[in-house]
Amino acid sequence: MQNLITANQMHEADNYVIINQPISSINLMENASKAFCKCFKKEVVDKDAQISILCGQGNNGGDGLAIARLLHNDKYKNISVYVIKFTDNQSEDNKQNVKRLLKVKVPVTIVKTAERLRELKADIIIDAMLGSGLNKPLKDDYADLVALINASKARIISVDVPTGFPTEGEIPENYNGIKADLVISFQRPKINFFFPESAKAFDSCKIVDIGLDENFIQSLPSNWKLLEKSDIKKLIKQRANFSHKGTYGHALLVAGNTTTMGAAILTACACLNAGAGLTTICIPQSGLTALNTALPEAMTLPRNEHLAIEDFEQYNVIGIGSGLGLEPENEELFDKIINLNKPIIVDADGLTILSKRKDLLDKLSAQSILTPHMKEFDRLFGEHKSWWARIKTAQKEAKGRDLVIVLKNQYTFICLPTGEVRINPTGNPAMASGGMGDVLTGIITAFVAQGYSAEDAATMAVYLHGRAGDKLAENRFVVSAHQVALEIPKTMKSILRS
Numbered sequence: 001m002q003n004l005i006t007a008n009q010m011h012e013a014d015n016y017v018i019i020n021q022p023i024s025s026i027n028l029m030e031n032a033s034k035a036f037c038k039c040f041k042k043e044v045v046d047k048d049a050q051i052s053i054l055c056g057q058g059n060n061g062g063d064g065l066a067i068a069r070l071l072h073n074d075k076y077k078n079i080s081v082y083v084i085k086f087t088d089n090q091s092e093d094n095k096q097n098v099k100r101l102l103k104v105k106v107p108v109t110i111v112k113t114a115e116r117l118r119e120l121k122a123d124i125i126i127d128a129m130l131g132s133g134l135n136k137p138l139k140d141d142y143a144d145l146v147a148l149i150n151a152s153k154a155r156i157i158s159v160d161v162p163t164g165f166p167t168e169g170e171i172p173e174n175y176n177g178i179k180a181d182l183v184i185s186f187q188r189p190k191i192n193f194f195f196p197e198s199a200k201a202f203d204s205c206k207i208v209d210i211g212l213d214e215n216f217i218q219s220l221p222s223n224w225k226l227l228e229k230s231d232i233k234k235l236i237k238q239r240a241n242f243s244h245k246g247t248y249g250h251a252l253l254v255a256g257n258t259t260t261m262g263a264a265i266l267t268a269c270a271c272l273n274a275g276a277g278l279t280t281i282c283i284p285q286s287g288l289t290a291l292n293t294a295l296p297e298a299m300t301l302p303r304n305e306h307l308a309i310e311d312f313e314q315y316n317v318i319g320i321g322s323g324l325g326l327e328p329e330n331e332e333l334f335d336k337i338i339n340l341n342k343p344i345i346v347d348a349d350g351l352t353i354l355s356k357r358k359d360l361l362d363k364l365s366a367q368s369i370l371t372p373h374m375k376e377f378d379r380l381f382g383e384h385k386s387w388w389a390r391i392k393t394a395q396k397e398a399k400g401r402d403l404v405i406v407l408k409n410q411y412t413f414i415c416l417p418t419g420e421v422r423i424n425p426t427g428n429p430a431m432a433s434g435g436m437g438d439v440l441t442g443i444i445t446a447f448v449a450q451g452y453s454a455e456d457a458a459t460m461a462v463y464l465h466g467r468a469g470d471k472l473a474e475n476r477f478v479v480s481a482h483q484v485a486l487e488i489p490k491t492m493k494s495i496l497r498s
Contacts, residue, residue: 001231001422003217004191004224007132007167012220013187013212020213026093028210029059032186033066035208036159039184040067041074043157044124050078052122052154054111054145056129056163057083057090063159064128065097072106081108082117084129086141114144125149127158127178132167132190138176146178156180161190162201170388171197186210188217191224194411194423195387223395225422232463233495235456248277249449252301252315253442254333254350255322261287263323263348266435268298270442270485271319274461275492276449280315282307305329309336317343319445321350322438335360343448344368347441348376355379366402367417367454371441373408395419404454406444408437412462416455426466430473435481440465443488464491 018025051071055064068081081101101108111117138146146164149156156178161167164177167190180202187210192198251271256264264283271279272295281291282301291300301311312318318337324330331353337344338360346354351372354361372380377390381397384390394405394415405415414422443465447457468487472479
């Protein structure tokens with residue numbers, strides 16, 4: 001897992017390399033600018049494009065000045081540099097890069113008011129005004145200038161971070177920073193790049209290696225971790241010779257209702273394909289024909305008022321909620337299941353029941369797993385105005401209740417009882433269709449049934465779920481939940497072979 005670090009820690013990483021490599025800060029800036037240009041040249045191949053580079057007075061602006069010189073040397077013909085001088089403060093490396101730039105024939109304009117750039121014409125604007133570490137909205141000339149840039153028709157590419165974007169902490173609801181088409185960021189994605197509000201600041205992001213010490217970055221204290229394929233490969237257990245269906249656990253899924261049997265079938269299909277040895281579904285009698293037709297491998301436990309607590313004791317793990325319905329008898333059944341003190345995976349209607357019955361939430365056994373989307377999470381733990389606040393609550397609740405909370409979004413956050421937040425990079429917009437959550441619940445349940453810990457089961461399931469969707473999306477505009485469920489065994493095999 002990659003350590004995701006704060007702006008202050010990134011400065012520590014810079015200083016570590018400067019002291020221990022050793023390398024001067026100006027040469028480290030040169031490395032960063034070269035890495036930016038290497039990526040930029042793949043994005044902008046037209047060397048006749050009009051490129052305006054807006055440089056602040058700090059180190060982000062120093063990067064911009066170096067980038068201007070390097071692109072000029074790479075035969076980009078129409079480069080103009082605008083030095084944004086709203087204050088007199090200037091970093092030493094910025095001063096040195098001004099001197100280096102003045103030795104080549106690149107026009108440089110000093111800008112002391114936003115109005116000076118009202119008529120700026122460019123195909124590409126490189127934003128190198130303000131870097132990481134900013135934690136308050138822009139104001140005065142910076143706010144006016146950014147508004148002018150955002151209103152232009154130019155393609156905007158930001159250096160490291162968009163000007164005005166906070167790299168950690170709450171992203172303001174009224175964000176007034178740069179809206180970049182692309183961010184070329186240094187060494188690591190910033191923590192806030194994974195929050196939905198970041199869509200206000202950029203459309204896409206590429207990460208470039210600038211030569212910092214990876215071992216040092218990994219040693220820094222951080223609760224924020226970015227999952228990698230190698231993490232999942234280490235977790236997947238090979239199937240042993242002489243193992244059998246009993247080796248891989250018996251999962252129970254309490255799911256489906258008269259009009260929502262599809263949810264139960266999707267959950268069960270995912271559970272079977274993720275490797276549970278035995279899968280039983282607790283459904284209404286009316287769903288038996290549909291289930292037997294769709295999934296002959298699955299067994300059933302008919303759901304009725306006569307079920308006793310003893311009927312659930314043979315199962316290793318219970319997944320509950322997909323298409324369940326909110327009838328009082330299902331609430332009573334949930335209460336009965338919680339008293340078994342078995343690991344439980346709760347999704348969909350199960351989460352809604354918990355939001356109404358906080359006494360049941362308080363009784364959940366340790367290492368149970370909740371899989372809410374945003375609205376379900378807020379029903380459980382209160383309204384939140386930002387995703388940063390939502391994750392902070394998830395960390396607190398996971399730790400206080402000894403639960404794993406899987407907060408679903410494009411980048412799903414897996415919040416562990418330790419306070420660690422694992423961020424999943426897999427998945428794509430083609431997966432934005434009904435039933436995806438049901439499939440995820442089935443995969444998690446299957447892994448817990450096989451003996452994986454709650455944190456490993458959630459981590460593997462979320463990553464594999466998204467990766468299966470990514471593979472399918474290579475040749476499909478839209479991916480269905482059923483297709484993802486069927487893709488899981490292939491995805492696991494491909495990771496083990498990689």
